[in-house]
Amino acid sequence: AGKKVGLLDVDLCGPSIPRMFNVHQQDIHQCSEGWLPVFVDKEQKLALMSIGFLVENEQDAIIWRGPKKTAMIKQFLKDVVWRDLDYLIIDTPPGTTDEHISAIENLKAYNPDGAILVTTPQAVSVGDVKREITFCRKTHIPVIGLIENMSGFVCPNCTECTNVFSKGGGQALAKEYHVPFLGCIPLDPELSKSCDEGKDFVEHYEGSPTLQAIQKVVDRLVKIDRDLP
Amino acid sequence: AGKKVGLLDVDLCGPSIPRMFNVHQQDIHQCSEGWLPVFVDKEQKLALMSIGFLVENEQDAIIWRGPKKTAMIKQFLKDVVWRDLDYLIIDTPPGTTDEHISAIENLKAYNPDGAILVTTPQAVSVGDVKREITFCRKTHIPVIGLIENMSGFVCPNCTECTNVFSKGGGQALAKEYHVPFLGCIPLDPELSKSCDEGKDFVEHYEGSPTLQAIQKVVDRLVKIDRDLP
Numbered sequence: 001a002g003k004k005v006g007l008l009d010v011d012l013c014g015p016s017i018p019r020m021f022n023v024h025q026q027d028i029h030q031c032s033e034g035w036l037p038v039f040v041d042k043e044q045k046l047a048l049m050s051i052g053f054l055v056e057n058e059q060d061a062i063i064w065r066g067p068k069k070t071a072m073i074k075q076f077l078k079d080v081v082w083r084d085l086d087y088l089i090i091d092t093p094p095g096t097t098d099e100h101i102s103a104i105e106n107l108k109a110y111n112p113d114g115a116i117l118v119t120t121p122q123a124v125s126v127g128d129v130k131r132e133i134t135f136c137r138k139t140h141i142p143v144i145g146l147i148e149n150m151s152g153f154v155c156p157n158c159t160e161c162t163n164v165f166s167k168g169g170g171q172a173l174a175k176e177y178h179v180p181f182l183g184c185i186p187l188d189p190e191l192s193k194s195c196d197e198g199k200d201f202v203e204h205y206e207g208s209p210t211l212q213a214i215q216k217v218v219d220r221l222v223k224i225d226r227d228l229p
Numbered sequence: 230a231g232k233k234v235g236l237l238d239v240d241l242c243g244p245s246i247p248r249m250f251n252v253h254q255q256d257i258h259q260c261s262e263g264w265l266p267v268f269v270d271k272e273q274k275l276a277l278m279s280i281g282f283l284v285e286n287e288q289d290a291i292i293w294r295g296p297k298k299t300a301m302i303k304q305f306l307k308d309v310v311w312r313d314l315d316y317l318i319i320d321t322p323p324g325t326t327d328e329h330i331s332a333i334e335n336l337k338a339y340n341p342d343g344a345i346l347v348t349t350p351q352a353v354s355v356g357d358v359k360r361e362i363t364f365c366r367k368t369h370i371p372v373i374g375l376i377e378n379m380s381g382f383v384c385p386n387c388t389e390c391t392n393v394f395s396k397g398g399g400q401a402l403a404k405e406y407h408v409p410f411l412g413c414i415p416l417d418p419e420l421s422k423s424c425d426e427g428k429d430f431v432e433h434y435e436g437s438p439t440l441q442a443i444q445k446v447v448d449r450l451v452k453i454d455r456d457l458p
Binding site for chain 2: 063096160166192
């Protein structure tokens with residue numbers, strides 16, 4: 001608590017961060033030092049940057065090949081006035097391509113802590129994340145840990161839990177590749193709704209099992225961060 | 230029935246087609262005319278091509294920027310011996326970037342029928358697909374229709390249906406943009422399991438409501454295809 005966090009959305013063709021924080025109507029302002037990020041809170045503790053703030057209409061398609069995406073990500077990292085952040089979190093699309101290579105190249109000099117990877121329990125998703133671990137090893141980025149998302153669904157009517165997308169894929173993957181497992185986050189219509197509406201899930205769903213699961217992940221992350229050299 | 234279909238997976242960083250058809254152990258063979266696709270069935274009615282067949286290990290990461298991806302997709306379209314297909318289906322990753330631009334550029338001369346778009350009911354996913362519709366309009370590719378995937382979950386214990394990812398986003402989007410709505414496919418652990426294991430869902434889950442939903446989408450597609458000039 002009290003830390004200053006920057007969140008950079010490098011999903012240039014599918015920016016969802018502005019909507020998830022209910023600031024998608026906002027524009028980016030320029031100052032003499034560069035672009036000012038959008039602050040979510042009055043205390044200016046959480047700063048966002050996304051291509052979503054730079055396009056006129058939300059439905060405008062960014063039809064860019066790799067080199068233009070690479071230039072934009074470089075600008076996001078060099079020309080945004082992030083000021084004194086404690087953490088900069090970069091949200092990437094899935095894969096191991098321009099966005100990921102560009103982010104790593106531009107951050108190399110700052111010695112980034114590492115990557116947090118997210119999978120679902122399914123074999124097809126686990127396969128994708130295996131390739132992302134291989135990518136991290138080849139580019140010498142430590143894997144901070146792995147999160148399993150969409151991990152089981154508890155029926156709100158009968159409380160029966162169904163493993164909609166199979167079971168245990170994340171934990172097994174973490175074990176196989178010797179990376180820390182950060183926890184499971186279940187499928188939850190209320191979490192999905194909060195993301196769609198840009199509602200603060202922590203504030204609105206205090207005590208929900210999903211929030212407890214998210215809190216566990218955060219606690220493990222904070223612990224790992226404390227133990228970092 | 231009886232048609233010859235080619236399925237080209239242009240998700241170069243996350244190829245899941247080989248596993249979904251349980252042919253991920255197979256390799257691509259070269260003949261004098263080019264690369265031979267992998268056939269799923271003995272009658273050689275369904276031909277697949279994917280980067281997954283070209284890498285040695287499934288977990289190998291394809292760390293490629295846009296230009297290399299573009300070259301590979303061009304090769305998939307020009308150098309694969311597809312022979313006399315009735316349909317060529319191209320499975321792309323989400324977005325409006327290299328994969329999509331390259332596929333369209335290389336197919337322009339063949340006058341493609343159009344694009345089938347897939348969304349979930351969520352606003353964040355609908356937002357991404359809005360941008361894909363904009364992309365299709367800018368590149369003069371007709372939108373054949375829109376499918377809503379992950380559309381509700383019926384609890385196998387109590388049969389209550391929960392709209393895990395909100396409701397009706399796909400249908401509303403189709404109406405707003407005047408594109409044909411092809412139908413909804415529900416969340417189904419058995420469908421997800423079949424994809425993971427490469428099992429034939431049609432054969433193993435005859436009579437399942439999910440299969441009926443898929444069949445409805447197919448029927449609408451076939452009808453649209455018959456009406457095409």
